[in-house]
Amino acid sequence: MSKAASRVPGGGAAKDEAICPVCKSSRYLNPNMRFLVNPECYHKMCESCVDRIFSHGPAPCPIAGCKRTLRKAKFRTQTFEDLKVEREVDIRRRVARVLNKTEADFETLRDYNDYLETVEEITWNLILKIDVEATEKRLRLYEEAQKAERNITARPYQPDPSLPSEKAQVVLKKGASQRKAVATSAANTPDSRANPQDGEVEKGFNFHGLKKYVPPAPEKPLDPFDGWAIEPQFYVVQDDYDVEWLTQTKNDPVATAGGYDMRDFYSRALCDAFSGFGVFVEDEIEARAKGLSGDANTGTRSAATAALGGKDVNMDDVF
């Protein structure tokens, strides 16, 4: 008895895993079998069944009792073993894509917490399939409001043609009994409309204490020089100078053909001559005195530069 009891659940689980519910082929016959799910109804079936049934376009789910229309492109391998978890994660991802405010977007923590509660309410409504239509509508409203605010034309999420809310329109074309069922489900919605917050929501993305969205400042025109400007301060370079000792080079075709430009030389010569105008030794000494605490190092350093730069000082090493 105990033996049988222990075997049955374990064996059952293994069986579920190994046999495709659609074609009943088992892993024993097909060792490479992979199971796929569609986030529409989360019914599991093997890869070859997906290929066979949905290759020619959308088709209804082959599992008995499930009438949803599935598309091949939406099939994927499941990430979580528990399909309920898989579905919850999918829903949360979808909600988070629309309702993605952070604490910094709100004025007070209280407002942020209220917002989080609304998010959670929407999420659980979708997970537990309570008021699905109204919730979806609300979510869509939020999304459109945000889209209008940010002025983003392309948004990754697009409503699925087979979502329940859209399906409502499809149902309306169907039989009277089904239409009645829709009417009863619609009767539930005023219930949620009575919610005071919902009244505000209808107008768009509107939460208490939400800071106004400030669009990022438009990018400045690109500065190819990156803010650097190297312009002579004390002189203006002319295109040509009539100097006797330069005329020979200036008119030498060999020099000009190779790309040697006299203007480069002019600007260099003028820079060498005049760029010292803006430098004042007193200022530099003052800056140095401010910047450095007096220690022996300063003396040594200037001594070394003097020894290296000054020609009249002999270096005290013989090498």
Place this chain on the structure above:
Amino acid sequence: MASSPLVLSPQPPPSAPSSKFPPSNISKAKALALQHASTAPASPTGTPTPPADTDLDAGAQMNEQVRRQYVITKQIGRGTYADVFSAHLASDPQQLVAIKRIRLQTGWTNGITMDSIREIRFLSELKHPNIILLHAVYSTKDQKISLVLEHLPLGDLEEVWHKHHLPYGNADIKSWMLMLCRAVWFCHSHRVLHRDIKSNNCLIAADGCLKLADFGLARPFADPGRPMTHQVITRYYRPPELLYMARHYGPKVDVWSVGMIMAELAIRNFLCPGETDLQQLAMYCDLFGTPTEETWPGVSKLELYMPPSTQKGMDGTTVATRRGQPASFWKQRFSLLGDEGIELMRGMLTMDPNKRLSSEEVLRHRYWQVAPRPTRKEDLPRRPGSREDGEKRLGEDLKRVAGEREEVEGGRADKVARKLDFGALRR
């Protein structure tokens, strides 16, 4: 000039200086300082910190101080010209640097190699976000100079198009090229010719910023009438006037190299991988047309110029095209760059250096202003792989002798030592 002291005085034998210079070297140094900075208000009179080694002269002490600031962790590159180490600040292990230790070359037994002199000279002057930063210079006990450079762990620009299958687009090319052009413009506006611009020398920092490195062939603009050597710039990037052996040239040589890099990025291959200088020239003539006196005034005066009737084509037997490739060729091959990009690239790759865009005209080109906007440097595609790989690449790039390619793919191993023709200068 230099923020870091370049001190190359060797450590003297312990007895020699004390006998020759009876007064302490420190006091002499202080006396020198006072003498040279006589206008300085109240020079520091506090007691000098007791020196660690009393038998070192002032220069050697400063050298010691700089050297002790860095802790070498490991070697990341080894070459005939230089060894490259990864290191960090002794005070802060988070601050990484790369140390390039130059090996003394056999040809230069007395003194520093020309390359390192140039590198130290220009890097200590040029401070720009797109030029590699030289933190300090010191020498070791065995007389080797070490350059403390910025640590750039994300490889170089050649790797971007060559080694990995990194996807990138026009906006990314624009961003890299803009950073490179800014660096080149900065060099030129300070009257420095880089003379070895190639995608190997465009290193990429940890934040995606491109940095121009390797100033081993740089020099200031020449005086009028002074000849320069034409044996500079790695061959694939060498402009036609240098191949024609022009000895008077200007900053436009660097602009050609930049144009070559842009073409490379667009086609993910070398535009003109010539195996010899003559073949390189033949490729240019095939692509851009053989220059004549009409298209390039004065070209026939250059030493190696060949008129279109004798200029050999790419395969060495036929005569090169006179007119170059038509516009449709460029439009098709470089479609990634867009019309403005092609216009800019062709402006940089103009045979006649006098008609070629200058580095400032390049930055004023409308290519930078039209859509797409250049990618922000943080969003640029990055090399995959670990940081160690990138560090290795940094080591390889820094150890290389300027002007030389170290590529062995396709059996093309031109590891022949570069010869700078200094004798020719005196002619």
